[in-house]
Amino acid sequence: MPTIDLAKTSLRDLNATLHQLKPDTNETLWTITNPAGEHSIAVGVDAPITINIDGNVGYYCGGMNSQASIIIEGSAGQGVGENMMSGLIHVKGDASQSAGATGRGGRLIIEGNASARCGISMKGIDIVVKGDIGHLSAFMGQNGRLVVFGEAGEALGDSLYEAHIYVRGPVASLGADCIEKEMRDEHRVELIELLKLAGEANKVDVSEFRRYGSARQLYNFNIDNADAY
Amino acid sequence: MTYHNPPTTPRTSYTFDEYTLSEIRRAASTGIYDIRGGGTKRRVPNFDDLVMLGASMSRYPLEGYREKCGTNVVLGTRFAKKPLKLSIPITIAGMSFGSLSANAKEALGRGASLAGTSTTTGDGGMTPEERGQSKYLVYQYLPSRYGMNPVDLRKADAIEIVIGQGAKPGGGGMLLGQKISDRVAQMRQLPKGIDQRSACRHPDWTGADDLEIKINELRELTDWEKPIYLKVGASRPYYDTMLAVKAGADVIVLDGMQGGTAATQEVFIEHVGIPLLSAIRPAVQALQDLGMHRKVQLIVSGGIRNGADVAKALAMGADAVAIGTAALVALGDNDPKWEKEYAALGTTPGAYDDWHEGKDPAGITTQTPALMQRLDPVTAGRRLANYLKVMTLEAQTLARACGKNHLHNLEPEDLVALTLEAAAMARVPLAGTNWIPGAGG
Numbered sequence: 001m002p003t004i005d006l007a008k009t010s011l012r013d014l015n016a017t018l019h020q021l022k023p024d025t026n027e028t029l030w031t032i033t034n035p036a037g038e039h040s041i042a043v044g045v046d047a048p049i050t051i052n053i054d055g056n057v058g059y060y061c062g063g064m065n066s067q068a069s070i071i072i073e074g075s076a077g078q079g080v081g082e083n084m085m086s087g088l089i090h091v092k093g094d095a096s097q098s099a100g101a102t103g104r105g106g107r108l109i110i111e112g113n114a115s116a117r118c119g120i121s122m123k124g125i126d127i128v129v130k131g132d133i134g135h136l137s138a139f140m141g142q143n144g145r146l147v148v149f150g151e152a153g154e155a156l157g158d159s160l161y162e163a164h165i166y167v168r169g170p171v172a173s174l175g176a177d178c179i180e181k182e183m184r185d186e187h188r189v190e191l192i193e194l195l196k197l198a199g200e201a202n203k204v205d206v207s208e209f210r211r212y213g214s215a216r217q218l219y220n221f222n223i224d225n226a227d228a229y
Numbered sequence: 230m231t232y233h234n235p236p237t238t239p240r241t242s243y244t245f246d247e248y249t250l251s252e253i254r255r256a257a258s259t260g261i262y263d264i265r266g267g268g269t270k271r272r273v274p275n276f277d278d279l280v281m282l283g284a285s286m287s288r289y290p291l292e293g294y295r296e297k298c299g300t301n302v303v304l305g306t307r308f309a310k311k312p313l314k315l316s317i318p319i320t321i322a323g324m325s326f327g328s329l330s331a332n333a334k335e336a337l338g339r340g341a342s343l344a345g346t347s348t349t350t351g352d353g354g355m356t357p358e359e360r361g362q363s364k365y366l367v368y369q370y371l372p373s374r375y376g377m378n379p380v381d382l383r384k385a386d387a388i389e390i391v392i393g394q395g396a397k398p399g400g401g402g403m404l405l406g407q408k409i410s411d412r413v414a415q416m417r418q419l420p421k422g423i424d425q426r427s428a429c430r431h432p433d434w435t436g437a438d439d440l441e442i443k444i445n446e447l448r449e450l451t452d453w454e455k456p457i458y459l460k461v462g463a464s465r466p467y468y469d470t471m472l473a474v475k476a477g478a479d480v481i482v483l484d485g486m487q488g489g490t491a492a493t494q495e496v497f498i499e500h501v502g503i504p505l506l507s508a509i510r511p512a513v514q515a516l517q518d519l520g521m522h523r524k525v526q527l528i529v530s531g532g533i534r535n536g537a538d539v540a541k542a543l544a545m546g547a548d549a550v551a552i553g554t555a556a557l558v559a560l561g562d563n564d565p566k567w568e569k570e571y572a573a574l575g576t577t578p579g580a581y582d583d584w585h586e587g588k589d590p591a592g593i594t595t596q597t598p599a600l601m602q603r604l605d606p607v608t609a610g611r612r613l614a615n616y617l618k619v620m621t622l623e624a625q626t627l628a629r630a631c632g633k634n635h636l637h638n639l640e641p642e643d644l645v646a647l648t649l650e651a652a653a654m655a656r657v658p659l660a661g662t663n664w665i666p667g668a669g670g
C-alpha cells in the first residue's frame with residue numbers, strides 16, 4: 001500500500017507515478033499525505049485504483065479521472081473532478097466552484113456544500129451534493145444527473161440540455177429554459193439508485209425532492225424567445 | 230418663360246448602400262440577425278498596404294535558386310518536452326469537425342502532413358480520420374469541451390487553449406441544427422438537430438491567475454510533453470500577450486479580425502476586434518518587453534492569403550502564421566465550377582458564406598453525405614500541399630531579395646507602408662519617408 005507524502009515528493013513525481021500504473025496493477029490502494037491544498041493532484045489517472053488523500057486539495061483534483069476512486073478527506077478547490085470520464089471522486093468536506101465541470105461519466109459525491117457552477121456543462125457525470133450548491137449550477141448541462149440535498153442558488157440549470165436535476169431544498173431561481181417537471185416513477189427509481197450510490201439509501205425520502213429539467217424551448221432559435229437569453 | 234430643372238441622375242446613398250438596404254429588408258422580414266461564415270468582408274488595412282524594400286546598395290540579396298533560405302520553425306520550446314518541429318511556418322488553423330465534413334478534415338490533415346506542418350482540431354473534438362492523416366495535430370481546448378477526453382489529449386502533438394477568435398473576440402461558437410448529424414451529435418453528446426451554441430467562457434477557470442493553474446493541470450495530465458498554445462482574438466494584443474506569457478503559454482496564437490469563422494453573427498464579424506496588421510507589433514512588443522520574443526512563439530492568423538502575407542507577418546516579428554479560409558479555398562471552397570449550384574442558393578462563387586446551412590456545393594462545410602462525397606480527401610489534400618508549397622516559395626523569394634537566409638531573419642526594417650494607417654499600425658515608415666505616425670507617443 002504505497003503512501004506518497006507531498007511534503008517530500010513533488011506533484012510531478014506523484015502524477016508521473018500514477019500515470020505509469022497499468023490497468024492490472026497490484027498496487028490498488030494509494031495514500032497521499034500532506035496535500036496542503038496543492039493543485040492538480042491525481043489528474044489524469046487511468047487505472048482501477050483507490051487513492052485516499054489525507055487533507056484539503058487545490059484546483060482540479062482528479063481532473064479527467066478514469067476508473068480510479070479518489071477519496072478526499074477534506075475540502076476541494078475549483079474544478080474538482082473536471083471532465084472526469086469514469087470512476088469516483090468523494091469529497092468529505094466542501095467543494096469550490098465548477099465541481100464536476102464538463103464531467104462525462106463516473107460519480108462525484110460531495111458531503112458538504114458545493115459552490116457556484118457545480119456541474120457546469122456536465123456531459124454524463126452523476127453528482128450528489130449533500131449540502132447546498134451555488135449559482136449557475138448545471139449551466140448548459142448536457143447529460144448526467146445532479147442531486148442536491150440542500151438548497152440551490154440562482155439560475156439553476158440555465159440553458160439546460162438533457163441533464164436531470166433533483167433538489168430537495170429551495171431553489172433561489174431557475175435559469176433560462178429550466179423548469180420544474182413532474183416526478184414520475186422512473187425518476188423516483190433513478191433517484192433511489194443515485195442515493196444508494198451515495199451511501200444514503202433508505203436514509204433520505206425521495207418524495208422530498210423536486211425534479212428540474214429543460215423546457216427545450218431554446219433548442220432551435222426563435223426570435224420570439226429572444227428575451228429569454 | 231418657364232425654367233425646367235434638368236433631371237439629375239438618380240443617386241443612391243453612400244451611407245445606405247445596396248447591401249445595407251438589403252440587410253434592413255432582410256432583418257425586417259425575418260426578425261433574426263444575419264449569421265454567416267467567413268471573415269470580415271469590408272476593407273480593413275492589411276498586408277497589401279506594406280511593401281518589402283529588397284536589397285540595394287547597402288544590402289546584399291541572395292541568389293534565388295541556389296542560396297538557401299530556411300523555412301523551418303520549432304514551436305513550444307519554453308516548457309514542453311516535445312516541441313513541434315515544422316518544415317514551414319504556415320500552419321492550418323483550428324476548424325471544427327461539425328462545421329467541416331470529415332472528408333474536409335482529413336484533407337486538411339493530408340495536405341498539412343505532405344507539407345510538413347500541423348493542423349488543428351476545433352470545437353467538436355478529434356476525429357480518427359484527422360488524427361490518422363495528420364503528422365502533427367494540435368488539439369483545441371475550448372469552453373464547450375465537446376468530445377474532450379484524456380485519451381485524445383494524449384494523442385495530440387500540442388494543446389491549444391482557445392480564449393477567443395479574431396472573427397468574434399468575446400463570442401462563443403454556434404452550429405445550427407441542420408449540421409448536427411448523428412455523428413456530430415454523438416461526438417458533442419447533444420440531441421440531433423438542435424441549434425448548438427458553445428459557451429464563450431471556460432467553465433472551470435476565470436481570469437489569468439486561474440488560467441495559469443489550468444495550464445499546469447494540462448501539463449500534469451500530459452506529463453509536460455506537449456506544447457501549450459493560447460489562442461486569442463486580436464483586441465488588446467499587448468496585454469493579452471503579457472498575460473498569456475505570465476500564465477505559462479509556450480505559444481501564442483493571435484487571430485486578427487479578418488479571421489474566418491464557421492458561423493457567427495455578421496455584426497460580430499464586421500465590428501469586433503482589430504485587423505491583424507495592427508495587432509502583431511503590440512504582441513511582439515510585449516514579448517520583447519518580457520525578454521520572451523522567440524522563446525514564446527507567436528503564430529498569427531486572420532486573412533493570410535499568400536507568401537507575401539507570410540513574409541510580412543514574419544518580418545513584423547511573428548514566428549509562424551495560420552490559415553483557415555485560404556486552406557478551404559485550396560481544397561475547393563467557393564470554386565467557380567459549382568457556379569450553377571451557388572446560383573441556386575442565391576449566391577455566386579466567391580461570395581458563398583452560408584456555411585452554417587450545411588448546403589455547401591463543394592462538400593466542405595456540410596454534413597450531408599451526398600455533398601460530402603464530392604470532396605476527395607486525397608486530391609484535396611494534394612491541392613492544399615501544392616498551395617502551401619507555393620506560399621513558402623513566395624515567402625522565400627521575398628526573403629532572399631532582402632538578403633535573408635531564413636524567413637525568421639526578416640525584420641521590420643525590411644518593410645515600408647503605402648498608407649498612413651498601415652504605417653501607424655505596422656509601426657514601419659511611410660514609403661519614402663522616415664515617418665512612423667504615432668511612434669514615440
Ligand SMILES: Cc1cc2nc3c(=O)[nH]c(=O)nc-3n(C[C@H](O)[C@H](O)[C@H](O)COP(=O)(O)O)c2cc1C
Nearest residue numbers: 322323324325351352488489491531532552553554
Ligand atoms: C469553417 C471554420 C471553422 C472554424 N472553427 C474554429 C474552431 O472550432 N475553433 C477556433 O478556435 N477557430 C475556428 N475557426 C477560426 C480559425 O481557427 C482561424 O482563426 C481563422 O480561420 C483564421 O483566419 P483566416 O480564415 O482568414 O485564415 C474556424 C474558421 C473557419 C473558417
